[in-house]
Amino acid sequence: MNKKKRIPLNPFVLTGYVSPDYFCDRQKETDKIISALLNGINITLTSPRRMGKTGLIHHVFHNMQENNDVKCFYVDIYQTDSLELLVKKLADAILGTLDSTEDKIVKNVISFFKMLRPVVTIDPMTGEPGFKVDVERGQGEYSLSEIFAYMEQSDYRCFVAFDEFQTIDRYVDKNIEALLRSHIQRLTNVNFIFSGSQRHVLENMFVSASRPFYQSTQIMPLGTIDKNAYYQFSSEKMRKNGQTIDGESFDYLYSKLSSHTWYVHTLLNRLYETGLKTIDKSVVDEILSDILLENEGTFQTFLRLVTPIQARVLYAIASEVSIKEIQGKTFLTKYQLGAASTVKTAVKSLMEKELLIDNNGEYQIYDRFFGLWLVENGY
Numbered sequence: 001m002n003k004k005k006r007i008p009l010n011p012f013v014l015t016g017y018v019s020p021d022y023f024c025d026r027q028k029e030t031d032k033i034i035s036a037l038l039n040g041i042n043i044t045l046t047s048p049r050r051m052g053k054t055g056l057i058h059h060v061f062h063n064m065q066e067n068n069d070v071k072c073f074y075v076d077i078y079q080t081d082s083l084e085l086l087v088k089k090l091a092d093a094i095l096g097t098l099d100s101t102e103d104k105i106v107k108n109v110i111s112f113f114k115m116l117r118p119v120v121t122i123d124p125m126t127g128e129p130g131f132k133v134d135v136e137r138g139q140g141e142y143s144l145s146e147i148f149a150y151m152e153q154s155d156y157r158c159f160v161a162f163d164e165f166q167t168i169d170r171y172v173d174k175n176i177e178a179l180l181r182s183h184i185q186r187l188t189n190v191n192f193i194f195s196g197s198q199r200h201v202l203e204n205m206f207v208s209a210s211r212p213f214y215q216s217t218q219i220m221p222l223g224t225i226d227k228n229a230y231y232q233f234s235s236e237k238m239r240k241n242g243q244t245i246d247g248e249s250f251d252y253l254y255s256k257l258s259s260h261t262w263y264v265h266t267l268l269n270r271l272y273e274t275g276l277k278t279i280d281k282s283v284v285d286e287i288l289s290d291i292l293l294e295n296e297g298t299f300q301t302f303l304r305l306v307t308p309i310q311a312r313v314l315y316a317i318a319s320e321v322s323i324k325e326i327q328g329k330t331f332l333t334k335y336q337l338g339a340a341s342t343v344k345t346a347v348k349s350l351m352e353k354e355l356l357i358d359n360n361g362e363y364q365i366y367d368r369f370f371g372l373w374l375v376e377n378g379y
Helices: 027-038 053-064 083-094 102-112 140-152 165-170 176-184 199-207 227-240 247-256 261-274 281-294 296-304 308-320 329-334 340-352 368-377
Strands: 043-046 070-076 119-122 129-132 157-163 190-196 218-221 356-359 362-365
Touching: 027 043, 027 053, 027 190, 027 218, 043 053, 043 199, 053 070, 053 157, 053 190, 070 083, 083 140, 140 176, 140 190, 165 176, 165 190, 165 199, 190 199, 199 218, 199 356, 227 247, 227 261, 247 261, 247 281, 261 281, 281 296, 281 368, 296 368, 308 329, 308 340, 308 362, 308 368, 340 356, 362 368
Parallel strands: 043 190, 043 218, 070 157, 157 190
Antiparallel strands: 119 129, 356 362
């Protein structure tokens, strides 16, 4: 059954991937990933959260699946804590998708999967077969072998994206990396994107000589969207709504939000929603103030989670927007933060709480709106 094409009322889409018409730029990154995958190279894609990794993966897969010989699967493993849950997520994404007829689907799934024992279900609306699986404790490795064998024999070229892949680092079973690597390196019909937002954890998996995935992928850090491309995309969408935003005003909001994709897109979404014919700096400030006020309760909750010194460190970093020398004398003196060791401990705790991120060696407030609110309120 063909799905009805979704046409969003607001072109600055904040959740999910709609189509290339609502996806901004990333052409170089898209071409680079597609080229690598088609040439048998696995990709490690890293960036802070909300920079647009997931959207890029879906955009890449959308483009690749224009070739009818390709099948792409997105698997978010952030909520998993074991190999069995990872395998279930993978099975749910793949089962029944690699065969051309309903009879063949059921026959192949039942013949390939002995350990998973999938239960065949029928969609009452479409009559199409589906599958329900459960992976019991201790069955993960064999079930994984079955899934990869199923993909390997397919007439389709298969591509899998494991999002938030660094999650496996916190599994109780520390042999997971070696297990996955041993299976993946034997596959000739399947290639992978391993993406994640904890850059150092993820990159350590792939660049440390002591780890199983060492030098097994092409590392690709994801940066910001080019400002000129972003402005062209935004002004075109505004124009179709009878609105205009001049380059100076766009530069202002782009800079104000540190070019962080989700926050820029959220503000553009709200500016579009106003329907105002002219979007200038004063309108940007007004809508931004509305957003900060709406989230004030959440931001106050964040502060209740931290100690006084941690709050001062947050304010200091927010004021600088981004700071590299976090224990430097100039920074410590300017904000009266005390001893470097105290700040080091505070930073470690703030990163564990995910209020702070290390972006390529520079410390930043994770939530850009929270950072602006801190500065506005003088915390």
